[in-house]
Amino acid sequence: xxxxxxxxxxxxxxxxxxxxxxxxxxxxxxxxxxxxxxxxxxxxxxxxxxxxxxxxxxxxxxxxxxxxxxxxxxxxxxxxxxxxxxxxxxxxxxxxxxxxxxxxxxxxxxxx
Amino acid sequence: xxxxxxxxxxxxxxxxxxxxxxxxxxxxxxxxxxxxxxxxxxxxxxxxxxxxxxxxxxxxxxxxxxxxxxxxxxxxxxxxxxxxxxxxxxxxxxxxxxxxxxxxxxxxxxxxxx
Numbered sequence: 369x370x371x372x373x374x375x376x377x378x379x380x381x382x383x384x385x386x387x388x389x390x391x392x393x394x395x396x397x398x399x400x401x402x403x404x405x406x407x408x409x410x411x412x413x414x415x416x417x418x419x420x421x422x423x424x425x426x427x428x429x430x431x432x433x434x435x436x437x438x439x440x441x442x443x444x445x446x447x448x449x450x451x452x453x454x455x456x457x458x459x460x461x462x463x464x465x466x467x468x469x470x471x472x473x474x475x476x477x478x479x480x
Numbered sequence: 481x482x483x484x485x486x487x488x489x490x491x492x493x494x495x496x497x498x499x500x501x502x503x504x505x506x507x508x509x510x511x512x513x514x515x516x517x518x519x520x521x522x523x524x525x526x527x528x529x530x531x532x533x534x535x536x537x538x539x540x541x542x543x544x545x546x547x548x549x550x551x552x553x554x555x556x557x558x559x560x561x562x563x564x565x566x567x568x569x570x571x572x573x574x575x576x577x578x579x580x581x582x583x584x585x586x587x588x589x590x591x592x593x594x
Contacts, residue, residue, distance in 0.1 A: 377520065402582055411484070411570055411585030412523075419580050458522060468583060470515075472522040 372461050374471035381449045382479055389444040389474045391459030399461045401442040402468070403433055406456040415457075418442060429453070449478045482507045486571050486586035492594045493558065493565060501556045501589045503571035510576035512554035513583065516540060517568040526569075529554055530576050558591060566592050 371394045381387045393399055400419055404412035416427025418435045426432045433444045442459060459471040484505045493499045505512065511530045515523040525538030529548040543562025548554055554573075558565045568590050572583040 374522075400580065404582075404585075409568075409588065409590070411486075411587045412572075412583075413585070414582040417580075417582060467525070467528065468513075470523040472520060 372459050372469050372471040374457075374459055374474045376474050377472075378475045378477065380477045380479065383451050384448050387446050387449040387453070387476065387478070389457050389459075389476060391442045391444065391471055393440050393442065393459075393461045397463055399463060401433075401435065402460040402462075403427065403431070403442075403444050404458045404460060406458065406473075412458060415444070449476075451478050451480055454478045484571055484573055484584055484586035486569075486589050488589060489587070491589055491591045493591060494594050496560045498557055498559050499591070501558070501569055501571075501591070503554045503556065503586060505552055505554075505571075505573045505584075505586075507573055507584060508551075509573035509584070510551065511574045512548070513572040513574075514538075514544075514546065514554070514556045515570045515572065517570055517588075523570065526556065 373392045402417045403415040405415055406412050415431050416425050418425050423435045431446050435442050454477055456473050456475050458473050460468045462468045487502045513528040514526040517523050524540050526544050527535055527538055527546040529535035532548055532551050535546050535548050545557045568588050570588045571586045574583045575581045
């Protein structure tokens with residue numbers, strides 16, 4: 369069965385420090401992986417995707433993610449967190465027919 | 481600007497009542513989706529449609545119905561059979577059968593019971 373796991377409900381980090389939001393997946397075949405961000409009472413906004421090629425993917429707002437096939441992970445990272453990065457982050461995977469599977473979300477709190 | 485419009489932003493349902501949530505897109509996308517978001521549970525797929533006049537059940541379709549009469553519109557009806565309808569509902573669209581492309585989301589409708 370296809371699934372995505374975000375093991376941390378919440379991540380706390382101080383402004384200026386690096387941040388990591390974790391995601392692991394369980395998919396047969398080759399996964400296509402995405403990260404989205406959600407601000408309160410808004411829809412999801414696309415941040416970045418991994419399709420193929422370089423395992424380090426760069427996206428919007430200085431975020432990047434590293435695809436690790438052996439560990440079936442796709443962790444979201446940013447070298448220096450901003451207070452404005454505080455939001456809910458979702459990892460998603462798809463394998464065919466445009467059906468996407470979303471993780472349960474991780475709330476990122478960046479404190480000044 | 482192209483995008484997805486969901487309306488209303490807030491909706492209240494009385495017991496035994498059916499309510500319909502609107503979703504319109506001008507992105508010329510073939511595929512459209514409805515998700516339900518509950519705290520701590522992420523997004524769960526209700527229905528999806530890859531082409532006009534065709535749609536498939538997602539993981540939690542019971543108590544919901546949809547139609548896809550036009551490419552740009554994919555309304556969701558929450559029926560009285562849905563006993564726990566309070567949630568945030570998100571509509572999304574994407575290019576059909578293209579795993580390389582992300583989904584685009586509307587800003588949601590928050591449904592509550594009166």
